[in-house]
Amino acid sequence: MSAESKPEAMPPESRADERAASSAAVVPHPRTIRAARARSAMWLIGGLGLLLAIVLLVRAGIPGVRHLLEIAGWRLLWLVPIHIVPLALDATGWRRLLRGVRAPGRIYLTCAAVVREAVSGLLPVARVGGEVVGARLLMRRGVPGAVAGASVIVELTLTMGAQLVFAGMGLVLLLTYPATGATSRIVALGLIVGVVAVTAFFLVQHRWGMFALMERALRVVVGRDVLRVIGDPARLDEAIHAMYREHRALIACTAWQLAGLCAGAIELWITLHLLGQPSSLRASLVVESLAMAVQSAMFFVPAGLGTQEGSFVLIGMAVGLSPEVALALSLARRVRQLLL
Numbered sequence: 001m002s003a004e005s006k007p008e009a010m011p012p013e014s015r016a017d018e019r020a021a022s023s024a025a026v027v028p029h030p031r032t033i034r035a036a037r038a039r040s041a042m043w044l045i046g047g048l049g050l051l052l053a054i055v056l057l058v059r060a061g062i063p064g065v066r067h068l069l070e071i072a073g074w075r076l077l078w079l080v081p082i083h084i085v086p087l088a089l090d091a092t093g094w095r096r097l098l099r100g101v102r103a104p105g106r107i108y109l110t111c112a113a114v115v116r117e118a119v120s121g122l123l124p125v126a127r128v129g130g131e132v133v134g135a136r137l138l139m140r141r142g143v144p145g146a147v148a149g150a151s152v153i154v155e156l157t158l159t160m161g162a163q164l165v166f167a168g169m170g171l172v173l174l175l176t177y178p179a180t181g182a183t184s185r186i187v188a189l190g191l192i193v194g195v196v197a198v199t200a201f202f203l204v205q206h207r208w209g210m211f212a213l214m215e216r217a218l219r220v221v222v223g224r225d226v227l228r229v230i231g232d233p234a235r236l237d238e239a240i241h242a243m244y245r246e247h248r249a250l251i252a253c254t255a256w257q258l259a260g261l262c263a264g265a266i267e268l269w270i271t272l273h274l275l276g277q278p279s280s281l282r283a284s285l286v287v288e289s290l291a292m293a294v295q296s297a298m299f300f301v302p303a304g305l306g307t308q309e310g311s312f313v314l315i316g317m318a319v320g321l322s323p324e325v326a327l328a329l330s331l332a333r334r335v336r337q338l339l340l
Contacts, residue, residue, distance in 0.1 A: 043302070045300065045301050046301060046302035046305050049301050049302070049306030052305075052306035052310060053305055053306045053308075053309040056306075056309050056310065056327060057309075057327055059323070060323035061324060065324050065327050065328045068275045068276065068324060068325065068328035069328055071274075072271075072274040072275050072276070072332065076271075076274060076335050077339070078270075078274070079332065079333075079336040080336055082270060084110065085263050086260040086261070086263035086264045086267065087113040088110045088113075089256050089257075089263055090113050090256065090260040091106055091110040091112070091113045092106060092109075092256045093155070093253035093254070093255070093257050094109055094113070094151065094253070095109055096249045097154055097246075097250075097253055098147065099246060099249055100147075101143055101144065101147050102142060102143075104141040108141060112134055112138070115130075115137065116131070116134040116137075117130065117340075118130075118337075118340070119133045120299075121303060121304065122337065123303075131152040131153065134148075134152045135148040135149045136148075138152075145236075146235035146238070146239040147239050149239070150236060150239035150242075150243050151243070153240060154244065154253075155253060155257075158257060159257050161254065162254050162257035162261060163261065163289075163292060163293060163296055164293075166262075166289045166292070166293075167289050167290060169289060170285060170286045170287075170289030170290045170293075173282055173286050174286050174315075174319070176282075177318060177319055261292070262285070264288050264292070265281070265284050265285040265288040266281070266284070267288075268284045268287060268329070268333075269284035271333070272284065272329065275332065277321070277325050277328075283319040283320065283321070286315065286318075287312065287315050287316055287319060287321070290315045291311040291312055294307060294310075294311035308330050309326075312329055312330045313326045313327065
């Protein structure tokens with residue numbers, strides 16, 4: 001072999017640099033590590049919530065809960081079309097925010113609301129995942145990315161405010177029941193925290209912009225940067241501010257949201273009748289409003305595991321529902337959530 005064909009020896013310094021570069025290439029990015037830890041924490045929280053739900057079922061008596069579900073039987077399937085009503089009301093309010101653009105029809109927005117609720121409620125992506133999916137579904141129908149993103153963010157803010165009003169109604173009605181001191185104090189404290197959280201959420205949108213905040217939250221939760229599809233952050237913040245200037249649309253959207261929440265209370269009242277445990281609309285509104293407030297505060301728990309069951313038992317006992325009935329009510333809702 002000639003001298004020209006011999007491989008050239010690599011200097012020791014170059015080999016050391018190559019080994020260092022190879023080692024650096026396999027070191028995961030800190031952002032990836034944080035995302036993995038966040039997802040692991042959410043699965044851990046979900047597991048603990050599931051364990052809590054199982055403990056509550058065992059303590060209440062599984063045979064009694066099963067008996068109540070057997071009373072309802074296949075009639076529980078009616079809860080699927082019944083739940084479309086509050087979702088349709090929410091979608092109508094959502095549509096009012098899309099003034100100035102060619103908004104999709106109510107049927108499409110209702111279907112989008114179903115998908116949003118499924119993603120937020122059944123996947124370990126916290127609430128932000130459903131909002132991103134909602135924006136993507138609007139964009140599929142030609143709504144500009146900034147307007148689509150702004151609509152779901154503003155609607156989320158209004159929903160949080162409507163839920164606080166709804167929970168306040170429930171607290172007032174709860175005080176009409178005897179011996180609810182401890183429960184009412186816990187609920188009142190939770191409402192104060194909720195007011196602070198909604199106010200902070202609103203101020204963040206106005207002072208610091210919402211795009212970067214949601215992008216970081218989504219990246220931590222699902223480890224992807226899909227919010228980039230919305231476009232320029234400045235345009236998103238501009239669209240948000242423009243929507244907040246449409247006062248009539250904001251009031252109309254909030255009113256439709258409250259109507260949807262009240263329809264949810266009627267759905268719970270119907271569920272109790274299907275379980276053979278007829279109750280008053282007052283009790284149903286108390287349970288629905290305050291249990292929803294608890295689950296909204298614990299939004300980071302995947303599928304609300306444990307939090308839904310625990311809130312139904314705690315608040316249900318305050319209005320005269322036994323733990324067996326409260327847990328059967330929660331499981332009936334789980335059936336509807338999974339089917340829909």
